[in-house]
Every structure is written in C-alpha cells, then in structure tokens.
Amino acid sequence: TQTVSQSDAHVTVFEGDSVELRCNYSYGGSIYLSWYIQHHGRGLQFLLKYYSGNPVVQGVNGFEAEFSKSDSSFHLRKASVHWSDSAVYFCAASIPGYQNFYFGKGTSLTVIP
C-alpha cells in the first residue's frame, strides 16, 4: 500500500514570492512521483516527474521539484510566483509496472497580485 500526502490544504503568497508545496509519500520500493496543476474549471496538467537520477527535476513555467528518499518527500518549488500560478496542485505517485496513479488531496495556491 502506498499513500501520498499533501500537508497544506491552502497556501497564500504574494506575487514575486517564492513558494514550496509539500508532498510526502509512503512506499518502500521504486516509485514515480509527479506534480500536476489544475486551474479553476479545467483538467489537470502535467508539470514534472521523477524516477531516478538528479533529485532536482525541472518542469514547465519555472517549477522544479526535489526528491528526498530520506524524507520520503517530493516538494514542488518556484522561485518567483505569478498571479497566474494560482491553482490547485496535486502530487501523484505511480508504481513501475502498474498503470494506476495515486493522488494527494491537493494544495490550493493563491497568489496575491
């Protein structure tokens, strides 16, 4: 069994601030971790994923995420947010060889202009 947890339901920052959205997982084996963004009224959009190699992965629109095996984490970061980054962000996990995705509960990010 594996789970994905996003500890922050809501995060509010000002435009230009940096932000970190937290994701922790529980699974003992190899795992794919990914982040998705969902703007209001739209479907989810893939941002980035990690499986192995460099623990810092780059995504679209200046987002990056860092994997930590010791912390069982895959936090998403952006150095300088824009008001258009306001959305709900989902962390997800997949087990190699299986097609299912396990999503966290999402973090709603509000960026104040």
Place this chain on the structure above:
Amino acid sequence: ETAVFQTPNYHVTQVGNEVSFNCKQTLGHDTMYWYKQDSKKLLKIMFSYNNKQLIVNETVPRRFSPQSSDKAHLNLRIKSVEPEDSAVYLCASSHSYEQYFGPGTRLTVL
C-alpha cells in the same frame, strides 16, 4: 494544446435518469481513465482501461460503467443517477507514467 477531449462540458439531469459522457484522446496512449472529482477537489479513480483490460475501483457503484470502442475512446455511462453523483468527471490517458487530462464534465443531479 488539448489532446484529451470530453463532451459535454456540463450536464444537468434528474435523479434516476441515464447519462453518458464521451472521452477521446488523440495522443495514441494505450491506457485511459475516468476519475470523479468532488467539490473539495478530491480525485477518486473509477476505472482504468488498457488493451481491453478493465480495472474497476471496487468502491464504484454498479450503476457506473465504462464503454470503449477502441483505445482512443473511453466513455462513461451512469445508468440511474443519484444526487451523490454530482461532481466533475475527468477523463485521462497516460504514457510513461504521465497523465493527460481532459477538461472535465460537470454533472449536476437535481
């Protein structure tokens, strides 16, 4: 660029009616999914379909059924809707452990 298409965008119906939602993907992916997203944005996997193999979330009521004509299409049928079926239904496809979602169909059951 939209590559997973869903119709309709919205649907309002009454308890007991049958509804059907369509999903098509033009990405050439082998696996497609249906999710239910509630008002709190929680995502619940309902079905995944790969090479004619259907995987059903055992918590999904039997009134829900997927229908596929080929690997590019996965429709969702609800035989007799209930008030708790009001939600956004998201279709997705996947490749290399990345999912691509449609815009969703919002169902309101009166």
